[in-house]
Amino acid sequence: MPKLTLDDLAKIREKTKRLTTIRVGGEYRAKVCVHMGTCGIAAGARTIMNALMKELEEREIHDVLLTNSGCAGLCSREPMATVEVAGQAPVKYVDLTEKKIKEIFEKHVLGGKIVQEYALGIGSEKTDY
Amino acid sequence: MAEMAKEKAYRIHLMVCAGTGCVSNNAFGIKAALEREVKKQGLENEVLIVTTGCNGFCERGPLLVVQPGSIFYQQLTEKDIPHLVEEHFLKGRPVKKLMYTPPKEKTPVPVLSDIDFFKKQVLIALRNRGLIDPEKIDEYIARDGYKAVAKALTEMAPEQVITEIANSGLRGRGGAGFPTGLKWQMVRNAPASNGSLKYLICNGDEGDPGAFMDRSILEADPHSVIEGMVIGARAVGASEGFVYVRNEYPLAIKRMNIAIEQARDYGLLGNNILGTGFDFDIKIVRGAGAFVCGEETALIASVEGRLGEPRTRPPYPAQSGLWEKPTLINNVETWANVPIIIDRGAKWYASIGTLTSKGTKVFSLVGKINNTGLVEVPMGIALREIIYDIGGGIPGGKEFKAVQTGGPSGGCIPKEQLDLPIDYESLTAAGSMMGSGGMVVMDEDTCMVDVARYFLTFTKDESCGKCTPCREGTKAMLDIITRITEGKGTEEDLTLLEDMAHAVKDSSLCGLGKTAPNPVLTTLRYFRNEYEAHIRDRKCPAHVCRQLNVYTIDENRCLTVGKGCDLCRRNCASDAIRGAKNEAHRIVQEKCIKCGVCYDVCNFGAVKVD
Ligand SMILES: Cc1cc2nc3c(=O)[nH]c(=O)nc-3n(C[C@H](O)[C@H](O)[C@H](O)COP(=O)(O)O)c2cc1C
Ligand code: FES
Numbered sequence: 001m002p003k004l005t006l007d008d009l010a011k012i013r014e015k016t017k018r019l020t021t022i023r024v025g026g027e028y029r030a031k032v033c034v035h036m037g038t039c040g041i042a043a044g045a046r047t048i049m050n051a052l053m054k055e056l057e058e059r060e061i062h063d064v065l066l067t068n069s070g071c072a073g074l075c076s077r078e079p080m081a082t083v084e085v086a087g088q089a090p091v092k093y094v095d096l097t098e099k100k101i102k103e104i105f106e107k108h109v110l111g112g113k114i115v116q117e118y119a120l121g122i123g124s125e126k127t128d129y
Numbered sequence: 130m131a132e133m134a135k136e137k138a139y140r141i142h143l144m145v146c147a148g149t150g151c152v153s154n155n156a157f158g159i160k161a162a163l164e165r166e167v168k169k170q171g172l173e174n175e176v177l178i179v180t181t182g183c184n185g186f187c188e189r190g191p192l193l194v195v196q197p198g199s200i201f202y203q204q205l206t207e208k209d210i211p212h213l214v215e216e217h218f219l220k221g222r223p224v225k226k227l228m229y230t231p232p233k234e235k236t237p238v239p240v241l242s243d244i245d246f247f248k249k250q251v252l253i254a255l256r257n258r259g260l261i262d263p264e265k266i267d268e269y270i271a272r273d274g275y276k277a278v279a280k281a282l283t284e285m286a287p288e289q290v291i292t293e294i295a296n297s298g299l300r301g302r303g304g305a306g307f308p309t310g311l312k313w314q315m316v317r318n319a320p321a322s323n324g325s326l327k328y329l330i331c332n333g334d335e336g337d338p339g340a341f342m343d344r345s346i347l348e349a350d351p352h353s354v355i356e357g358m359v360i361g362a363r364a365v366g367a368s369e370g371f372v373y374v375r376n377e378y379p380l381a382i383k384r385m386n387i388a389i390e391q392a393r394d395y396g397l398l399g400n401n402i403l404g405t406g407f408d409f410d411i412k413i414v415r416g417a418g419a420f421v422c423g424e425e426t427a428l429i430a431s432v433e434g435r436l437g438e439p440r441t442r443p444p445y446p447a448q449s450g451l452w453e454k455p456t457l458i459n460n461v462e463t464w465a466n467v468p469i470i471i472d473r474g475a476k477w478y479a480s481i482g483t484l485t486s487k488g489t490k491v492f493s494l495v496g497k498i499n500n501t502g503l504v505e506v507p508m509g510i511a512l513r514e515i516i517y518d519i520g521g522g523i524p525g526g527k528e529f530k531a532v533q534t535g536g537p538s539g540g541c542i543p544k545e546q547l548d549l550p551i552d553y554e555s556l557t558a559a560g561s562m563m564g565s566g567g568m569v570v571m572d573e574d575t576c577m578v579d580v581a582r583y584f585l586t587f588t589k590d591e592s593c594g595k596c597t598p599c600r601e602g603t604k605a606m607l608d609i610i611t612r613i614t615e616g617k618g619t620e621e622d623l624t625l626l627e628d629m630a631h632a633v634k635d636s637s638l639c640g641l642g643k644t645a646p647n648p649v650l651t652t653l654r655y656f657r658n659e660y661e662a663h664i665r666d667r668k669c670p671a672h673v674c675r676q677l678n679v680y681t682i683d684e685n686r687c688l689t690v691g692k693g694c695d696l697c698r699r700n701c702a703s704d705a706i707r708g709a710k711n712e713a714h715r716i717v718q719e720k721c722i723k724c725g726v727c728y729d730v731c732n733f734g735a736v737k738v739d
Contacts, residue, residue, distance in 0.1 A: 003396030005404055006279055009270065016271035022197040023142055023260050036220045046171070053175055056138055065197060066140040068221030 018062040028065045028086060030109045035080045037071025043078035044097075051098045052081075055105045064109060077120065083108050092120040139177035141218055142196040144259055148183025148348055149341070149380055151190035155207070156180075159191050162207045166214035176218050182349020182384075183341075184259045185503040186246055189229060194259055199241040202227045232499055232521060246500045249519050251481065251507045253489045254302075254465045257350045263384050266391040269352040275397055277471035281360045282405045285471075290364040291317060294467065296475035298487030303332050303423075303460030304535075304564050304640065306486075306553040312457065315447040316365040319455035328451040329362050329370035330432070330458040333381070334416050334423035337536035338587065340567040342491040343461035345503050347374065347381035350465065351388035355411060357459075357467030359402065362409040365457050370409065373428055375416040385413055420537075420591035424639050425450075425458050427593070438593045439639035460565065462491055482508035486552035490563065496532075496570035499524050506551070513547040516570060527572040531655070533580070535564030537587040538644035540651030541571070541580060560651040562644065576673035577656035578663055581648045582610045588645035599642025602633035606649060614674040618664040627653060672738050675723045679739045682706075682727075684713035691733035700730050 004012075034040070034049045045068075052066055074080065077094035083104065084090035091114050093104055104115050145151075145160045160178060167176045184192050189203035200223050202213070209227055216222045228237035229244055238244050252258060261268035269275070281290050295310025316327060331354055335343040347354065358370045374382050389411055392398040400408045414432050421427050422437040429451050431437035450456025466488060470478045479487050486508040492515065495501050499521030506515060512532060516522065523529050531541040540561030542549065549555050553563050571580065589603040609626050612618050630646035630653075637643045653660065662668050669677040687693060687708075698706040698714055705721045708714030714735075716727070728736045 003394065006283065009275060009279060009395075009403070012267055013270045013273070013276070016267040019138060020142070020260075020268060020271050022140070023144070025197060025199075033221070038220070041220070049175070053138075053140065056140075060138075062138060067197070068219070070220055070222040 018060075021062050022065065027063065029063045030086060031065040031067065031082075031084045032105075032109060033067045033069050033082045033084075035071060035078065035082075036068040037075070037078075039071055039075035040078045040080065043075075045079040047098050048079045048081060048096050048101050051101050052105065055102065061110075074120075080120075085109065085112055088112075093118045094120045139175060141172075141176045143176060143178045143218075144181050144194040144196060145178060146182075146184045146190060146192040146194075146259065147180040148187065148190075148345060149378075150183060150187030151192055152380065154190045156191040158207050159193065159205050159210065162210035163193075163214065166211050167218065169211075170214055170219050172214070172218055179262050180264075181259045181261065182257075182263050183345040183503060185250075185255070185345075185505075186244075186500065187503065188501045194241055195223075200239050201229055201241040201244060203229050232524075245521060246502065246504075246519055249510070249514060250505050251489050252505050253469060253478075253481075254346060254353075254462050254491055255349070255503075255505045256469060257353065258345075259349075261350070263349055263351055264387050266352060266388070266395060269350070273472060274352055274468070275356055277468035278356050278359050278397065279403060281363055281471050282403055282407055287317065287364045287366065290360060290471065293471060293475045294364070297470045297478040298475075298482070298485075299463065299466055299470060299478065300486065300553065301460055302462035302466070302490065302565065304562070306563055309459065309463055312447060312459070313361065313364055315445070316367075316455050316457040319448050325366070326369075326452075326454045327365055327367040328454055328456045329358055329365070329367045330425075330428070330446075330451065330456060331358060331370065331372040331461055331464050332423065332425065332428060332458055333372060333374040333378070333461045334428060335375060335378075335461075335565065336418075336420035336423045336591070337565055337567045339495045339569060340493050340536060340565055342493055342503065342566045344378050344381050346461050346465050346491075347372075347378065348384050351381075351385045352392065353465040353468060354385075354461055355388055355392050355398065357464035358411060359397065359409055360467050360471055361457055361459070361464070363407055365455075367457060368409055370411040371414050371432055371451075372411060373414045373416050373432060375418050377418060382413060382415065389413070419593070420587075421593045421639070421641055424641060426639070428458070429456065438595050439641075441638060462566075483550060483552045485554055490551065490566055492566045492568045494520050494568050494570070496568075497523055497527065497572040497575070498570040508552045509550045511548050511550055512542065515551070515568070516547070520570065523570070523572050525572075527574065529570070530573050530575050531571045531577065531580075533561075533569040533571070533584070533648070534567065535562035535644075535647070536567040537584045537591075538562075538641065538647050539564045539567065540647040541577060541655065542651070543655040545655075560654055561647060574671055574673070576614075576669050576671040577652045577659045578610060578614055578669070579671075579673045581652045582607065582614055584648040585610060585645065588641060592641060592645070596638035596642060598633045598636040599638065599645065602629055602637070602642065603645050605629060606633070606646065610649070613660060613663045614669070615676045616663065616667045616674075618660075620664060622664065623653070623657075623660055668739075675725055678723050678725065679718070680716055680721060680723065680725065680728055681737050681739070682714050682716055683735045683737055684715060686733060687735040688713040691731070691735050694732070696730050696732070697727035697736060700726050702726065 036045050079096045080094050082090045082092050147156050193202040230237045291313045299309040300306040333343050424439045427437045427439040446456040491505045585607045592599045594600045630649045634646045693711045695710040703722045705717045
């Protein structure tokens, strides 16, 4: 009995490839950037980040790039995040909660529809990556 | 098998270089600090810490590359880590002061691929460097690893595999540049006497001082070598392989061992590989470290447990090698090229390089150069590009003088030939050779006669002594050169040296003796004036050969600038300096032993050397 069949090998490849995409810079359907200045963290940006991590993990999504950046200069509206769906202008969301970010993830990141009621404005400074 | 666990994704991967260079600069201390801080900041579910093989820019180690984005951090200390983790990974603000700033520039270059050292490199043999944990087979597989073996075992006939390798134009990376496909064909065609045994060897002896190409591959990507060997075994019909690694490479041996175990676990080594009915397994053999043991017939003797001495060829190992069976021996880097050629095709590979030299070559760039490290470049690239663009030129604003390629028995290539395209033929035509890929850069302060003496000392010591031309010839040449560096040479010595060099080259038994005269011949060819200065003028133009130096003190400067500080006199071991404190000093030439200490200690530039 062979230990590994050709099929098994291909499966391992696909799975590990997904988990390591960020090392080689594959195609991303969207980028989400959580603002993590001291102000953001104080306002609960970690909760937002954790909620996003959980979404990615549970849905086994590997083509959404999750990054963070420093203070966005609008400390009173933290926590904030910027969503940039490939090929579209980035959208900044403010006064986030765990519930709101889950909704944004579902509707905007995956569904492509901007959640107007939480959005601050369209257009943003560039993220680092 | 291959049960799929729930996938755990991380948003940041920290690629910590754990090559030998960085490890000796505390890479594991850095890694531990990263783990500690990541945990402290509660980021352990977001940040994955990965140890990789050598990144190549060892000079700047310990290194960390942050993914996504390939942010390059260098010369890290444990002290830097808390700040780095908080700023970059928690708050998303990359830390500029830990990035690389090119010499003479002020702004750091954050992204790896924007750094000159990496820009012109083309990674084929080192295709996975910095991207995978060499101790995790799954990560190798994710980079299309073991895809080629699947193809070679299920879709290709052995002859087709050989044709593909032959068409790719791949040549041996261990020194001689023998066409790999042709060698494989010879082994395949060799009639297997008593039984049908044939063997495979991976030559990882890497005896050239300063060279670490093969070590790096074994450490960073051991599976690429294993996969290449399985493909080779299938092509020539071998059932057992040996990886010969020098004992001084403990990390390479460890990673290779782990890789072999993992490949066996997955059934990529052993019986019935991938269910195809093909059997092949690999053992590691530790080399004892003699330079000559890298020569294939000596290596085979050493694997058999005999004294590591070369023998005459033919018969070639392809006809009668290990235990007198047909044996396919290739270098580490050669093996690492095989899988990607099979995967991507001969045509793709042959599109890189020059007419006669295809693909890329890995070089270890050392000596008087700003960016020392390991580089992989396409064949045909000019020496100038390697030294100035990738290597960043010569430190301290000094002039480039020569580059030694091909290891201790390669040759010195002068400034006039900086535009030489790197390939097997042009290096040979220049009197040097590709060798295994050592590149030692020398600046204006180097004495070329002394360089020849240095390399010849190495080859003389490493000569196994079996054949007379090499044993006696290297010694006799060394005696002459030493005489010249001591100012006792004559004009006839140059002719004698040249004749002897040709004789040793022509009549030695193995490659060691055949190539040992190269440093002598090339320095004679390109730097004859330096030999002549040593002989006629009794001068060493670079002031390296101390026996030829004349040390004097500028008495005026000593008195007016140095105020007769007396430091030289107090440091003189042979009591050759006269003068009291606060007075001008003077050297008594008859007593001077030319040790140069006075020159080194004088803080006022009052001691002159000529
Ligand atoms: C003195 C001497 C030392 C050698 N050392 C090495 C070595 O360290 N590694 C290596 O791969 N080949 C070395 N070689 C070349 C081997 O004899 C042999 O040609 C090579 O391993 C074949 O593999 P390749 O065709 O893939 O290059 C050496 C040859 C000589 C003459
Ligand atoms: S060992 Fe880290 S770069 Fe070479």
